[in-house]
Amino acid sequence: MRPSLTPDTLAKLRQPRPYPALSLTMPTHRGRPDNDQDPVRLRNLLAEAGRVLENDPAVTRERRTDVLAQLDQAVADLDPAHAEDGLVVFAAPGEHQVWTVARGTTERVVVADTFLTRNLVAAQAAEQPFWAVALAADRVSLWSGDAERVSEHTGDGFPLTRSLEDTDVEREERIGDLPSTFRDEQTRQFLREAHHRLLTVLSSHRRPLYLIGEAAALALFEEIGSPAQDTMSVQRGGLAQGPGEAVRKAVQPLLTAREAAVVSTVLAELDTARGRREFAAGLDEVWEAARAGRVRLLTVEEHFRAVVRGYGDHLAPAEPSDLDARDDIVEQALETGAEVRFVRDGTLSDMDRIAAVLRF
Numbered sequence: 001m002r003p004s005l006t007p008d009t010l011a012k013l014r015q016p017r018p019y020p021a022l023s024l025t026m027p028t029h030r031g032r033p034d035n036d037q038d039p040v041r042l043r044n045l046l047a048e049a050g051r052v053l054e055n056d057p058a059v060t061r062e063r064r065t066d067v068l069a070q071l072d073q074a075v076a077d078l079d080p081a082h083a084e085d086g087l088v089v090f091a092a093p094g095e096h097q098v099w100t101v102a103r104g105t106t107e108r109v110v111v112a113d114t115f116l117t118r119n120l121v122a123a124q125a126a127e128q129p130f131w132a133v134a135l136a137a138d139r140v141s142l143w144s145g146d147a148e149r150v151s152e153h154t155g156d157g158f159p160l161t162r163s164l165e166d167t168d169v170e171r172e173e174r175i176g177d178l179p180s181t182f183r184d185e186q187t188r189q190f191l192r193e194a195h196h197r198l199l200t201v202l203s204s205h206r207r208p209l210y211l212i213g214e215a216a217a218l219a220l221f222e223e224i225g226s227p228a229q230d231t232m233s234v235q236r237g238g239l240a241q242g243p244g245e246a247v248r249k250a251v252q253p254l255l256t257a258r259e260a261a262v263v264s265t266v267l268a269e270l271d272t273a274r275g276r277r278e279f280a281a282g283l284d285e286v287w288e289a290a291r292a293g294r295v296r297l298l299t300v301e302e303h304f305r306a307v308v309r310g311y312g313d314h315l316a317p318a319e320p321s322d323l324d325a326r327d328d329i330v331e332q333a334l335e336t337g338a339e340v341r342f343v344r345d346g347t348l349s350d351m352d353r354i355a356a357v358l359r360f
Contacts, residue, residue: 005099005120005123005124005127010117010120010121010124010334013090013097013114013115013117013120014114014115014117014331014334014335015114016113016114017092017093017095017113017114017115018063018092018093018094018113019058019059019063019111019112019113020053020056020058020059020063020064020067020092020111020112020113021090021091021092021111021112021113021114021115022049022052022053022067022071022090022091022092022109022110022111023088023089023090023108023109023110023111023112023115023116024045024046024049024071024087024088024089024090024091024108024109024110025086025087025088025089025105025106025107025108025116025119026038026041026042026045026086026087026105026106026107026108027085027086027087027104027105027106027107028083028084028085028086028087028100029083029085030083030084030085035080035083038080038083041107042075042087045107045109046071046075048109049068049071049109050068052109052111053067053068053111056111059111063093066093066094067091067092067093070091070092070093070094070095070096071089071091071096073096074089074090074091074096074097074098075089077096077098078098082100083100084100084101084102084148085101085102085103085104085105086100086101086102086103086104086105086119086123087099087100087101087105088100088101088105088119088120090115092115097115099120101119101120101122101123102123102126102127102146102147102148103119103122103123103126103302105119106303106305114331116331117330117331117334118330118331121330121334121340121342122302122342125340125341125342126147126342127146127147127148128146128147128208128255128258128259129144129145129146129207130144130145130146130207130208130209130210130251130255131143131144131145131153131198131201131202131205131207131208131209131210132145132150132209132210132211132212132247132250132251133194133198133209133210133211133212133221133227134212134213134239134240134242134247135191135194135211135212135213135214135217135218135221135240136213136217136237136238136240137164137182137184137187137190137217138161138162138163138164138240139159139160139161139162139240139241140158140159140160140161140190140191140194140240141158141159141239141240141241141242142156142158142159142198142201143242143244143247145244145247145248145251147255149244149248150244150245150247150248151244152242152244153201156197156200156201157197157200158197158201159240160190160193160194160197162186162190182214182216182217182219182220187220188220191217191220191221191224192224194221195221195224195225195227198227199227202227202228206228207230208228208230208231208232208258209227209228209230209231209232210231210232210233210234210250210251210254211231211232211233211234212233212234212236212239212247212250212251213235213236213237213239213240214235214236214237215235217237218233218235232254234250234251234254236250262341263343263344263347266297266299266341266343267347269297269357270297270299270351270355270357273357273358278357278358278359278360279355279356279357279358280295280355280356280358281348281351281352281354281355281356282351282352282354283306283329283352283354285356286298286329286354286355286356287329287332289356289358290329290332290333290336290338290356291332293336293337293359294358294359294360295333295336295338295356295357295358295359296338296339296356296357296358296359297338297339297340297341297356297357298329298330298333298338298339298340298341298354298355298356299340299341299342299343299348299354299355299356300329300330300340300341300342300343300348300353300354301342301343301344301345301346301347301348301353301354302342302343302344302345303345304345304353304354306329329354333356338356
């Protein structure tokens with residue numbers, strides 16, 4: 001996703017815009033031959049966006065021309081070389097933004113008074129950003145990663161390197177043997193320096209941390225002190241030089257376990273809320289709670305979407321083109337400060353695919 005997606009960025013995207021604020025989403029492909037049809041599908045969606053604006057009586061000709069021009073500029077900004085699994089384009093009078101996301105989206109054109117951020121929220125939740133430190137006696141490297149990719153962080157004093165040759169020669173001349181690398185005082189000092197630099201990084205960019213190295217290296221590094229509360233270790237040597245994909249594979253089982261733990265925690269919280277009568281499930285109940293600003297935690301299955309229209313005290317299915325349709329409960333919940341969690345399809349099958357913990 002480019003640029004970096006943060007809570008502040010999401011909040012700014014949800015701010016009201018001059019009508020019409022148009023959101024366009026579509027699935028994309030990372031390489032050939034699958035991506036050959038992506039430009040065609042995008043042109044078709046742009047044509048649909050034009051029709052939606054043309055048929056909306058609330059959109060003046062001047063604003064329609066402005067938004068269509070913004071869409072054209074957005075398309076011109078696209079770089080096929082950096083395509084991911086989904087594309088999100090925002091256009092409103094005087095502005096446009098383009099986002100690529102590492103998870104699939106559906107084809108949609110939505111016009112409202114704010115941008116539709118659901119896909120970005122889901123992508124941010126799925127990213128699982130983390131730090132990984134690969135330890136060796138002569139090199140300590142820092143890696144920035146998420147669920148999709150890992151790249152080496154070459155800043156803040158990393159990678160930290162040194163030569164082992166002089167140390168070994170001096171030791172051998174003095175006492176006639178070669179030391180166990182991680183009992184050597186110079187190695188300890190080397191890892192203490194790496195530990196200090198890591199603390200500096202974590203103080204400004206806190207994420208889960210994975211330590212990777214041989215058992216002796218991990219023991220020594222942890223003896224210096226745990227760099228962060230959310231730290232886990234992977235006993236595997238030889239990764240201080242990478243590559244990034246090998247680092248990602250080393251931590252993947254822990255990422256999977258972490259995701260499962262998050263889902264278990266969310267389901268337990270929903271169950272507790274049900275017992276306290278601070279629970280809502282299904283479109284009608286959750287929408288009513290979201291409108292009242294009562295949703296503290298909203299949990300939604302990844303591919304559950306509904307376009308609805310209000311009829312008194314209940315909701316009914318609607319077409320996206322209906323002018324009084326409501327497109328996404330997620331947006332309403334986010335506007336009132338709710339935390340949103342996305343879970344795999346089928347997780348909330350007994351809750352009509354959407355559930356909430358209420359504030360009161």
